[in-house]
Amino acid sequence: MKRIGFWLAVCCHVLAVASVATASAANRIVLPEHPTPDQRADIEQRLNDWPLLARYAKDNAAYPPPKPGEKRVVFMGDSITDFWGRPIGEFFPGHGYINRGISGQTTPQMLVRFRADVIALKPEVVVILAGTNDIAGNTGASSLEMIEDNLASMTELARAHGIRVVLASLLPVNDDVVKDQTSRRPPATIRALNAWIREYAAREQLVFIDYYAAMVDAHGALRKELSDDGLHPNAAGYKVMAPLSQKAIDSAFDSGNR
Template structure:
């Protein structure tokens, strides 16, 4: 059977074909050893898993004191999109048996890191992760997507308004389901709906 070029590109993007790297498209192996070493939470442990992208994992480097001697587990992977997070949500969140998950996602989808995504696709993936958490007795905190006027790695993109619109969808869903909405955006956005220069430096 001859595969059309567009289908071939899709299959390669999903990691169905094209080598070892493509086989772990969601990067499940990133925390595989750490997850195996992590003991089950004790009866009184208020374990929190932070699921996200570079912004989440960046806290380990910029504010390591947030995680020292606390039952906080960081499962951020730089550059990740919501479909990748959804695939690894069970091993990196549910199987760790936290009481709370803090989800910060969406900006890399808008940037097109794993291909084009509509806002509806992004919010559907966020809803799916929240639904999985709720079904497993995990409280959900949905973070707003942080403001961005431009992406350095995708300067042709114009993400600002898309992020505003996505955050409206996240907030509405959080209110509908009784999840906590963590609004970073309002505290950080400048007049362009981007990050102020003092934060970017």
């Protein structure tokens, strides 16, 4: 506990100084100099479990092995996956798909927990939607190459364990409600990453879901009726995404590629 307290104090001091020195930085992390007990607990949790392996640990331990003939699918992602709910059955009736999204996460965090939250569950297919929070700098600055490397590493881990991979494009964003969405997630950067995901999926013979094309308006922004905050899909948005996901999952099973 002394060690945690020491590093907590160091982190708070450094970040407090950095927040003043970089007051104009769009993606800075700002922590109070004297955190409340709740804030302190949150900081300690992040220091002790950065990838949030604890989030699904009990659920994973209790999850039964696949039944003979079961077409098990795991959805891996951030809040856009997380907010689909558990189970995802409302949007996929008749399918017991497993949701392993965690709000706010970036691809390096997902890569660390990929074995526990995907491979250990022994799915036939994994659907990966990730990268928007990397662009936003949620866990520090990330280049496109860093995001691409993490997506490729998750793909390689899955294929090494006989899991078929579905890669999804990032959604567009808009500034209609939250004004900083496009500054934190520049549309040009989203398009560049999506172009790489499409090309990588084609090169590696993976199934690709183009959520972006289905949800973008004529101005390159997320269609207003599909989101309440310009970032996350609302119910109408998920209704657009669900059939695209199901078609991709069906294609993955039909392809036979692992």
